[in-house]
Amino acid sequence: AQKITQTQPGMFVQEKEAVTLDCTYDTSDPSYGLFWYKQPSSGEMIFLIYQGSYDQQNATEGRYSLNFQKARKSANLVISASQLGDSAMYFCAMREGQGNFNKFYFGSGTKLNVKP
Amino acid sequence: GAVVSQHPSWVICKSGTSVKIECRSLDFQATTMFWYRQFPKQSLMLMATSNEGSKATYEQGVEKDKFLINHASLTLSTLTVTSAHPEDSSFYICSAMGQYQETQYFGPGTRLLVL
Numbered sequence: 001a002q003k004i005t006q007t008q009p010g011m012f013v014q015e016k017e018a019v020t021l022d023c024t025y026d027t028s029d030p031s032y033g034l035f036w037y038k039q040p041s042s043g044e045m046i047f048l049i050y051q052g053s054y055d056q057q058n059a060t061e062g063r064y065s066l067n068f069q070k071a072r073k074s075a076n077l078v079i080s081a082s083q084l085g086d087s088a089m090y091f092c093a094m095r096e097g098q099g100n101f102n103k104f105y106f107g108s109g110t111k112l113n114v115k116p
Numbered sequence: 117g118a119v120v121s122q123h124p125s126w127v128i129c130k131s132g133t134s135v136k137i138e139c140r141s142l143d144f145q146a147t148t149m150f151w152y153r154q155f156p157k158q159s160l161m162l163m164a165t166s167n168e169g170s171k172a173t174y175e176q177g178v179e180k181d182k183f184l185i186n187h188a189s190l191t192l193s194t195l196t197v198t199s200a201h202p203e204d205s206s207f208y209i210c211s212a213m214g215q216y217q218e219t220q221y222f223g224p225g226t227r228l229l230v231l
Contacts, residue, residue: 035219043207045160045222052218091159095219102148102213104220106159 001026004092006107013082014115021077021110023092033095034075040088087114119143120212122223137195137226139210145190146212154207166193200230
């Protein structure tokens with residue numbers, strides 16, 4: 001089974017509107033981490049936001065928020081007030097393990113296009 | 117903070133030559149470093165995980181004699197593609213993680229083209 005599933009290969013959003021990028025995960029570990037990364041056309045992977053499996057509150061970082069629904073095993077990224085510079089690939093990822101035995105799993109990505 | 121550098125950013129080489137890529141954590145000690153490969157329009161594929169002072173753990177299907185990984189210090193890991201062939205052409209990305217960090221931090225990547 002896929003560890004991370006992103007079902008939206010591509011998304012369009014109008015500038016200044018909010019957009020939700022979907023992510024579901026599969027794990028039997030009680031302790032895990034969920035992440036979103038942005039990859040612009042330059043190729044660099046940029047860390048956006050982190051949610052721990054034991055965190056009660058949804059993570060927020062500026063215009064990014066992570067809608068964590070543990071029972072549904074979903075970790076959707078919400079970008080508010082989209083900007084043209086948000087156009088990029090977005091990857092959802094999960095970390096299993098601890099200490100020196102971490103392993104990260106990545107989804108297939110969602111390409112976001114922000115329209116002016 | 118949490119800056120990772122990667123050199124070179126671009127490399128073009130002839131088939132049969134070896135290429136070394138360096139990954140450095142500039143402002144933190146990286147107890148774990150990861151090496152990924154990414155094909156165009158695809159996700160990241162983990163090649164190997166290395167912990168400082170230990171041998172790298174390779175993912176299934178990755179040839180350890182082909183992709184030599186060394187993590188000799190807490191700030192440096194290297195990936196050597198030995199006897200490179202055109203099918204090794206790809207985007208290689210390293211990442212680093214400190215002992216008390218929640219996430220990995222990525223280098224800018226290296227585009228390898230083997231002619």
